[in-house]
Amino acid sequence: MLRSTFAVVERRAEHAVTFFYSHLFWNNPAMRELFPEDMQPQRDRLFAALTHVVTHLESPGLAEYLGQLGRDHRKFLASPALYAAVGSSLNAAFAHAAGAAWSLEAEKAWSEAYGHVADLMLAGAREAARAGEPAWWDADVVRHLRYGEDLAVLTLRPRQPFPFLPGQYVSVSSLRVPRVWRTYSLADAPRPDGTLELHVSRIPGGVMSTALVDETGPGETLRLSVPGGGLTARTEPGGLRTYICAGTGWAPVRALLAEAAETEPELKGRLFVVARAKEYLYGRHDVERFRERLDGLSVTYITSAPGHRKDQATERLLQSLRACVHWAAHDVYLAGPPGFLTEVAEVLEELGTAPDRIHHDTLPPVGRFTVRPNTAAERLLGPPPPLWHNPSARAPREP
Ligand SMILES: Cc1cc2nc3c(=O)[nH]c(=O)nc-3n(C[C@H](O)[C@H](O)[C@H](O)COP(=O)(O)OP(=O)(O)OC[C@H]3O[C@@H](n4cnc5c(N)ncnc54)[C@H](O)[C@@H]3O)c2cc1C
Ligand code: HEM
Structure with a gap:
């Protein structure tokens, strides 16, 4: 049931993503403040991730991945109420995009699957909170070295102990680009003085790398999330x-x-x-x-x-x-x-x-949507432009 409705929705992904966010922010205006101002660069990531996990429920390792994701989502201030809000907007977006393929059974299957995913993420978040792990770490920049036009080495001092394994990466956020998080590798094994090092290369037009290379300096505070990634040592001694x-x-x-x-x-x-x-x-x-x-x-x-x-x-x-x-x-x-x-x-x-x-490390697969026609008419004319969720357009007209 999940896969057959998803096959239809996937072809309407642009509609579904647009509808999902406008439904989410219309019904929960305060949630808009939790997302970056410019959502265009990776607008489909949360939605793509949601649909990816819900359609891969039997994959080995999914439960562990979701536990980690939930632990990491504490940095977005994701509470049980917000998980419920995301779930109901996902349902609304699917009902809208699936059209005739949507049914009561489909709705039940998607609600159950989403509930399962959200429970695993919330369990990961609860476990981390119980273990006393902060939702993020504030870290002061103590040194900023420039190499050439577009590279910088930043030394940071987290205000609380920041445990990690050599080879892992960390998500970084700066008040210069509020609510934007980007991943950078930790460039040393844990040091006795607790400092960390990041190497950042500026991407033309890149918001975070430009802020870190060109604008950030000693005395400034960055925010770090839970370290992650699998590029850690795996070789047996002597290998x-x-x-x-x-x-x-x-x-x-x-x-x-x-x-x-x-x-x-x-x-x-x-x-x-x-x-x-x-x-x-x-x-x-x-x-x-x-x-x-x-x-x-x-x-x-x-x-x-x-x-x-x-x-x-x-x-x-x-x-x-x-x-x-x-x-x-x-x-x-x-x-x-x-x-x-x-x-x-x-x-x-x-x-x-x-x-x-x-x-090697890449971020977890969130997939990108393909745009394929759903009907013969669309094959000829191209897909219609996506619709925004607009409750006032559906409200009964004044007599
Ligand atoms: C696991 C992991 C570890 C990473 N470690 C490091 C690290 O140690 N040092 C480091 O400098 N970066 C690292 N990155 C890349 C980093 O996370 C950001 O993607 C990068 O800094 C660009 O972010 P931005 O906000 O400046 O650009 P954005 O504003 O996100 O992007 C601006 C434009 O540049 C394009 N773009 C994004 N990334 C790249 C790229 N790498 N090459 C070319 N074009 C790109 C985008 O598609 C977009 O069009 C790592 C990424 C991952 C997934
Ligand atoms: C089962 C539910 C959810 C899943 C599977 C999920 C998954 C993801 C994934 C994989 C990403 C991209 C990785 C990242 O940036 O760290 C992401 C980003 C994000 N998620 Fe979630 N998420 C869920 C629920 C929520 C909830 C309830 C919130 C509410 C606060 C939330 C807020 C965010 C935000 C703010 C981003 C960053 C978006 C951006 O940078 O554009 N997510 N989510």
Whole structure:
């Protein structure tokens, strides 16, 4: 029942998302304040995530994922009442978008499934609160170093202990762009003085990266959410490993190496550090420090040749990887921009690395909707423009 109604709604996703948010904010005006001012960039993420989990209820690991998501949603101030509000707007949006495919049975199936998902998220949130975990951590910026035009290394001091594992990332929010949260890797293993380091690369037009690289300075406070992510050390002691990072992908790899330098200084492995040009090898000093402490680590720096396209660096990396051997015996830790991860992971599989030994982070799959016609008329004319939820248009007319 869930899948058959979703098959119809998916093709009306633009309608459903628009209707969902306008229904949610119309009926709960105070909730608008919890979402970013500009919702356009990732407006479909909450909705896509909701529909993804509800249609994948039998997936292994879903309960754990939802517990974590609920724990993390404490930063959005999501209370049981707000979960109920989201559930009823989801139902309304589905009823609207599914049209004739909507029925009492469909409504019952979606309400039950949503209830199950919300219960698991709320249980995760309750458990974290019981364990005394804050809903977020305030952290003061104590140092801000610029490298080149568009890169900054920020040192933060959380006001409360902030436990995490080397290789994990954290969601960051700044009052400069209220209610916007973006993920950044933690660039060191936990330090004795409790400070953290983030490496941020400015994306043209990017709201958070511009605020962090160009505007933020010492003395300012950022907000951090629960650390997460699976790029943590998985290799048995004595096992071979390769680290490959591009740009600020150096951050989580640096954390993994810092951990290894303490726990397994005899490790055998190789490290590839990729940057678009020599001046962007901002971590070189640290790499050399690790090379001194880890005798068994071979290091290769790769950049584009001067005056060449920046993606020449990736082509050069792939050539170097092809020249290496024993890929089947290595765990590979990969970090960098999403396109880079996909390209390198494909080549590694060709070279013989098992997919489950290629470790990298991407956010949980929330999927993007495809726009496909529902009827023959739509195939010819294109889908109609999405409608906003407009209760006044449906109100009975004055006599
Ligand atoms: C697990 C994980 C770890 C991350 N770690 C780091 C890190 O350590 N350091 C770091 O600098 N970033 C990291 N990122 C990326 C970071 O979360 C933000 O996506 C990035 O800073 C852009 O946010 P923004 O608000 O500035 O841009 P937005 O305002 O969200 O986007 C502006 C425009 O840029 C496009 N865009 C967004 N991201 C990219 C990108 N990476 N490349 C090209 N175009 C893009 C968008 O599609 C949009 O059109 C990580 C992302 C993930 C998922
Ligand atoms: C079962 C219910 C829910 C699911 C499955 C869900 C899932 C998600 C996911 C996966 C994201 C994107 C990841 C992220 O930014 O951290 C997200 C974002 C968000 N969620 Fe939820 N969520 C649910 C309920 C709620 C509720 C009840 C609230 C009420 C406060 C809420 C508020 C938000 C906000 C404010 C965002 C950020 C949106 C943005 O940045 O544009 N969510 N949700």
